[in-house]
Amino acid sequence: MRTGIATVCLSGTLKEKMQACAIAGFDGIEIFEQDLVTTPLAPEDVRKMAADLGLTLDLYQPFRDFDSVPEDLLAANLRRAGAKFRLMSRLGMDTILVCSNVATASIDSDDLRAEQLGRLAELAGDHGVKVAYEALAWGKYVNDYEHAHRLVDAVDHPNLGTCLDSFHILSRDWDTAPIEAFSPEKIFFVQVADAPKLSLDVLSWSRHYRVFPGEGQFELAKFMGHVVRAGYTGPVSLEVFNDVFRQSDVERTAVDAMRSLIWLEEQSAKWLESNAPVLSAAGAAGAVAGGPAAPGRRRYPMELATLPQVAEPAGYNFAEVKAVDTAGLETVLGQLGFGFNGRHRTKDVQLWTMGHARVIVNEAAPGSVGAPAIAALGFDVDSPVIASARAQQLKAPVVPRKSQANEEVFQGFAAPDSTEIFLCQGSPDGTAAWTHEFGEGLEVPAADEPAVIDHVNLAQPWQHFDEAVLFYTSALALQPQPFAEVPSPTGLVRSQVMLTEDRSVRLVLNLAPLIQQDGASTSDRSGHRTTYQEHIAFAVDDLVATARACQARGLEFLQIPANYYEDLDARFGLEPDFLATLQELNLLYDFDTDGEFLHFYTATVGSVFFEMVERRGGYDGYGAPNAPVRHAVQYDHQQRRNA
Numbered sequence: 001m002r003t004g005i006a007t008v009c010l011s012g013t014l015k016e017k018m019q020a021c022a023i024a025g026f027d028g029i030e031i032f033e034q035d036l037v038t039t040p041l042a043p044e045d046v047r048k049m050a051a052d053l054g055l056t057l058d059l060y061q062p063f064r065d066f067d068s069v070p071e072d073l074l075a076a077n078l079r080r081a082g083a084k085f086r087l088m089s090r091l092g093m094d095t096i097l098v099c100s101n102v103a104t105a106s107i108d109s110d111d112l113r114a115e116q117l118g119r120l121a122e123l124a125g126d127h128g129v130k131v132a133y134e135a136l137a138w139g140k141y142v143n144d145y146e147h148a149h150r151l152v153d154a155v156d157h158p159n160l161g162t163c164l165d166s167f168h169i170l171s172r173d174w175d176t177a178p179i180e181a182f183s184p185e186k187i188f189f190v191q192v193a194d195a196p197k198l199s200l201d202v203l204s205w206s207r208h209y210r211v212f213p214g215e216g217q218f219e220l221a222k223f224m225g226h227v228v229r230a231g232y233t234g235p236v237s238l239e240v241f242n243d244v245f246r247q248s249d250v251e252r253t254a255v256d257a258m259r260s261l262i263w264l265e266e267q268s269a270k271w272l273e274s275n276a277p278v279l280s281a282a283g284a285a286g287a288v289a290g291g292p293a294a295p296g297r298r299r300y301p302m303e304l305a306t307l308p309q310v311a312e313p314a315g316y317n318f319a320e321v322k323a324v325d326t327a328g329l330e331t332v333l334g335q336l337g338f339g340f341n342g343r344h345r346t347k348d349v350q351l352w353t354m355g356h357a358r359v360i361v362n363e364a365a366p367g368s369v370g371a372p373a374i375a376a377l378g379f380d381v382d383s384p385v386i387a388s389a390r391a392q393q394l395k396a397p398v399v400p401r402k403s404q405a406n407e408e409v410f411q412g413f414a415a416p417d418s419t420e421i422f423l424c425q426g427s428p429d430g431t432a433a434w435t436h437e438f439g440e441g442l443e444v445p446a447a448d449e450p451a452v453i454d455h456v457n458l459a460q461p462w463q464h465f466d467e468a469v470l471f472y473t474s475a476l477a478l479q480p481q482p483f484a485e486v487p488s489p490t491g492l493v494r495s496q497v498m499l500t501e502d503r504s505v506r507l508v509l510n511l512a513p514l515i516q517q518d519g520a521s522t523s524d525r526s527g528h529r530t531t532y533q534e535h536i537a538f539a540v541d542d543l544v545a546t547a548r549a550c551q552a553r554g555l556e557f558l559q560i561p562a563n564y565y566e567d568l569d570a571r572f573g574l575e576p577d578f579l580a581t582l583q584e585l586n587l588l589y590d591f592d593t594d595g596e597f598l599h600f601y602t603a604t605v606g607s608v609f610f611e612m613v614e615r616r617g618g619y620d621g622y623g624a625p626n627a628p629v630r631h632a633v634q635y636d637h638q639q640r641r642n643a
């Protein structure tokens, strides 16, 4: 698959964008007119720079409001087109994108459109260039890709074809299957963009909220499957208008973009394999009569690369918190019921366990880190080597892990928020071999609480949220859920759950408010996380008993306001004794058709706090109605601490 990206996706000057695209490994680019008009480089210099960088210049765009116009305007439009065709020859480019007309003063006649597009195709032919006609989702009369394609067929000129842009097609919910019947010579270009499902007018949605494939909710593998089956072999090019990407670090965004195409290529191959067309009677000759046709691998003109295959992780292996002064963390873990399982033989780290929940406390060198924070997560996978190869092919940055002989070597990567992700060998009984490297001979029994890590909640810098969704989807095979928005005193917190089918891994990504509670910015320009509160949640069988035991050990609970319990009672009409117990112990509660949820939070240590949860029945959420209470109480604490 030939990869491409439109310059409009990225920040910076044309030169910076081109360099970033080359570094990220793109085959080619689309040049947006704005980027060309505003560059001091001559078209010939742009052409040379692209050649030097190994980039093809695949598409010049956009050319607007050409069709469906009165005769006098057509003459002006043809003159305008001629100028652009001459510019393209200086750039060495052969394809221009022409969008369907959005002007209200245009004329609704397909005959007129076909005639005018025919004149444009003639002129393009004279200049040796090609016109790719795209139906904008908000085009005045042409807003459906099949309509655009019918016009192209009616004109039937070798210099006129269509541009298929997944956004314009999927935002309107058009069926993508008819693409397969298009003649591949008439598909001049394919653009891909994903998007979250929003109820917003389609133009605003398109211009501000497109995201890279895998970061939104469109069925792009299916779209691509139909494109591949049509026989298209040209570039698959990202065209993502996004307010965040346009102001983020250009090289980093280009890598995120490239990752999305590598992933989409694999997903498209998978879609084709699992949706292989049933062979016709003639095609199935030789197959057992009447039997189902074998869904064998079919070859298509476009070659699709695949990646090392990984299953979803089987669970959390460990969570690691890091601090210079670890005393506060040790106290809270002990009060929660964790047992100290000794120090590592060669590293300055401690192991704390409760049931199968393992927390590593990393004693950082003075000055190396700020407040205590979540530093790393370990996931159980079938094969750490295969999972690591996959992550590397998806351009995940490798983190070196120093280790001595006889010690388990973890394969590790930096997630977009700089949390280190380690791929560990899973075991059927949930144990971890590496724990032998801790406290040899010092057999401290873990508490008898059968706990596991239920979920981990990580704050994401605002400019890397979408990148994180794609990272965990593509590298770790977690499934993104639709995002929610939680009101907090510092803003609306975007919260998105990533999970495995069986829920053995639940990872919650929260968009850190721009200004955190102490007034500092949550991330510096490079996107490194500073100190937004994050947490690790453990699941137990009997939360009330756990809370009482924690209370007896002196745990400082997050104090929940009385108003909350009045509201709970109003909403659920709880049994008075039960309600009194919840209030006495600062427990939060939720109920839905699947089951019940009880949970509590600890006070915050540095930027980390802990949560204990009990899931009853099939409750699958996280107590979302309680999240605003948690945010408000934590904010209040912070204010008082700062006062």
Ligand SMILES: O=C(O)c1ccc(O)c(O)c1
Residues within 6 Å of the ligand: 061, 062, 097, 099, 134, 136, 165, 206, 207, 239
């Ligand atoms: O938003 C637009 O106007 C616009 C322009 C060119 C495109 O290719 C496109 O998909 C949208």
Ligand SMILES: [Mg+2]
Residues within 6 Å of the ligand: 134, 165, 191, 239
């Ligand atoms: Mg487009």
